[in-house]
Amino acid sequence: MKKVFLGVFLLIVLISFAAFSGTKFSVLGIYTMNLDDSQNYVDVFPITYFDVGITQNLMLRFNDYVTLNSSVLSLDINDETLNFKLPRYYYLQYKIGYDVLLMFGKFKFRDYPYDMRRDYAFRLGGFRDDLGDKDYTLDPMKMAIGGYIKPIGDLKIGGAYNLEDSSIYTYFGLDKRYTKYMFYLSQDNKYSKLSVSFAGYNSIRWSRKLITQLFYSVGYAVNSNVESLSEIPQNFDGIIEILPNPKLVAGGKINYYPVYLKGLIYYNMDKNNENLYYLDVDSATNSPLNKTWLFEGRFGYYLPKPWKIEVFFQGNSLDDGILTDYITNYGAKLIGDNFDLTFAMKDINGRANGEQKFVMSFTTWTDFVITERPLSRILF
Numbered sequence: 001m002k003k004v005f006l007g008v009f010l011l012i013v014l015i016s017f018a019a020f021s022g023t024k025f026s027v028l029g030i031y032t033m034n035l036d037d038s039q040n041y042v043d044v045f046p047i048t049y050f051d052v053g054i055t056q057n058l059m060l061r062f063n064d065y066v067t068l069n070s071s072v073l074s075l076d077i078n079d080e081t082l083n084f085k086l087p088r089y090y091y092l093q094y095k096i097g098y099d100v101l102l103m104f105g106k107f108k109f110r111d112y113p114y115d116m117r118r119d120y121a122f123r124l125g126g127f128r129d130d131l132g133d134k135d136y137t138l139d140p141m142k143m144a145i146g147g148y149i150k151p152i153g154d155l156k157i158g159g160a161y162n163l164e165d166s167s168i169y170t171y172f173g174l175d176k177r178y179t180k181y182m183f184y185l186s187q188d189n190k191y192s193k194l195s196v197s198f199a200g201y202n203s204i205r206w207s208r209k210l211i212t213q214l215f216y217s218v219g220y221a222v223n224s225n226v227e228s229l230s231e232i233p234q235n236f237d238g239i240i241e242i243l244p245n246p247k248l249v250a251g252g253k254i255n256y257y258p259v260y261l262k263g264l265i266y267y268n269m270d271k272n273n274e275n276l277y278y279l280d281v282d283s284a285t286n287s288p289l290n291k292t293w294l295f296e297g298r299f300g301y302y303l304p305k306p307w308k309i310e311v312f313f314q315g316n317s318l319d320d321g322i323l324t325d326y327i328t329n330y331g332a333k334l335i336g337d338n339f340d341l342t343f344a345m346k347d348i349n350g351r352a353n354g355e356q357k358f359v360m361s362f363t364t365w366t367d368f369v370i371t372e373r374p375l376s377r378i379l380f
Helices: 002-018 116-120 229-241 375-379
Strands: 023-034 042-053 058-065 072-077 080-085 089-096 100-106 108-111 127-130 144-149 155-162 168-175 179-188 193-205 210-223 247-256 259-268 293-302 308-316 329-336 339-344 358-371
Touching (some): 108 144, 116 247, 127 168, 127 179, 193 229, 210 229
Antiparallel strands (some): 023 042, 023 358, 042 058, 089 100, 100 144, 144 155, 168 179, 210 247, 247 259, 259 293, 308 329, 329 339
C-alpha cells in the first residue's frame, strides 16, 4: 500500500509540474535495421527524458529505457486496473555551467575522457554505473548522491555514494577541452569489487588540415566487500599484487584533411584471470571479453558535409581469421549526421540474434517543450 501511495504521489508531482514552465519531454530513438535479415529486421530502442526546471539551476529529471523492464504503478478505478510504467531514473539535479553538478535520487553516474564505446563497442577506464531503480521503493535512504565540482581552473573532482549499499565512486584529474587525465576509484558492494583505473585523452591541432588525437586507459579490480569506507584501504593489497597484470587500451587518430587513419589496440596481460576489471561492452561484434588482444583500424575519407566513408578491419586473439590469421572481420561504412550504413564480411550487429552483415542505423531526437521558463519565475 505504501508503494502505491508513493507512486500516486509521484504521478501527481509529474502532472503538476508539467503545467508550469521549464518543462520538456524528449525522446531519443535508436533504430537498427538489418537489411539482410528478415527474421531480425529492426531493433527500436527509445529513451525518454522528462525534465522539470524548478529554478534556473535546479531541475527534477525522469529518464527511462522504455523497452526494458521497470516497475509498474497499478490503480484500480471502477473495477478496472490501470497500469502505468514508472521511469527507472528520477533525481534532483543542481548545475552551474560546467563547474558544479549535484544529483540526488536514482541516476546514471558516468565519466570518461574519451567515449571508446561509441566507436569501438567497448570501454575500459572511467565510470558508467547504473544507480537506477527497478523496484521503485522511493525510499530516500536507498537513493544516491553524486556530482562533481571544478574548484580551481581545470581540476575536476567528482563522485557518487549509494546510500542503499554504501558503494562509492570517486574520480579526480585535469579536465580541459582537448586534454584530459582522470584517475578513478570505486568500491562496488553490489558486485563485491574494488576497481582502480586511469584514462586520458589528448588532441593537438598542428595546422588547419593536420589534427592528432590520442586516448588510452588502464584498469584493475579485485574482489572486495566492505561495511564502512574505512575498510577500503585494507583491500588495496590485492590491487598492488596485480599491478603487473593490467587490462589496457590505446588508440588514436591522424586527421589530414580530407583523409584520416584511426585505430585502437586492447591488450590483457592477466593470464591467470586475477584482474577482475569490468569491461563496459555494448556489442558482441567487437567485444574484448575472453581475448588476450584485440585491434581495429579504420581509413576514412571526408565527402561533402556531413558525409564521410571509411573502410575498417578488426582482429582478435580468439576468433578465426577470414582474410589472414589476424583479421577476423572487415568492411565499409558510410557515415552522416546521426546515420550510418555498414557492410561487413561477418556479423556486425550485436543487438540482434543471428548474423547481420548489412546494417543501417540512425537516431532521432524529438523535443516536446511544454513551457520554457522555470517554475520559480511563474510563482514568484
